[in-house]
Amino acid sequence: MSKTVICPGSFDPLTIGHLDIIQRSAKLFDRVIVVVMRNYTKNVGSFTTEERLDFLRRCTGNLPNVTVDSYTGLLADYAREHQVHAVVKGLRAVSDFDDEFRQALTNQELNPDLETIFMVANAAHMFLSSSVVKEVCSLGGDISKFVPPEIHDDIVKRLSRKG
Numbered sequence: 001m002s003k004t005v006i007c008p009g010s011f012d013p014l015t016i017g018h019l020d021i022i023q024r025s026a027k028l029f030d031r032v033i034v035v036v037m038r039n040y041t042k043n044v045g046s047f048t049t050e051e052r053l054d055f056l057r058r059c060t061g062n063l064p065n066v067t068v069d070s071y072t073g074l075l076a077d078y079a080r081e082h083q084v085h086a087v088v089k090g091l092r093a094v095s096d097f098d099d100e101f102r103q104a105l106t107n108q109e110l111n112p113d114l115e116t117i118f119m120v121a122n123a124a125h126m127f128l129s130s131s132v133v134k135e136v137c138s139l140g141g142d143i144s145k146f147v148p149p150e151i152h153d154d155i156v157k158r159l160s161r162k163g
């Protein structure tokens with residue numbers, strides 16, 4: 001049986017931490033669907049859904065078993081609609097644990113056919129988040145070690161345009 005997993009997230013914007021989880025998932029599973037979730041509990045975000053999708057497409061174009069999509073709604077419903085039975089989440093130190101565990105248990109209730117798999121973050125990316133990228137960049141810092149080179153200039157341009 002072919003194994004497909006979902007890598008969901010805000011990706012606002014994509015970092016090398018996210019990309020590492022996507023690449024490692026693509027090695028383990030037959031197919032990976034990266035889904036930009038538009039979650040009302042998080043604020044609207046800095047990048048549009050189209051920009052986030054474009055960044056993801058450009059950085060995963062070399063991975064033939066990875067596709068990119070977006071969804072407004074529950075992950076449990078997306079998985080059911082697409083007949084996917086596992087989601088891969090990256091786990092950074094303790095900071096992610098409570099929230100990720102709560103989300104995994106909620107998804108168990110909403111869709112008992114959906115498993116959550118936690119993939120331990122690369123030690124070098126433990127501190128990295130989209131918020132760190134935005135904070136450092138908006139203060140004029142170098143984000144070249146935090147984001148994929150393909151999208152670096154666009155992120156810097158876009159965040160400086162925001163003022």
Ligand code: ADP
Nearest residue numbers: 008009010011017018089090121125128129130
């Ligand atoms: P963020 O927490 O940066 O806003 P997202 O909501 O887009 O990120 O997260 C999507 C998924 O990627 C989550 O499972 C999150 O734990 C994981 N993730 C985010 N940053 C990293 C990182 N630096 N290393 C590993 N996984 C990460």
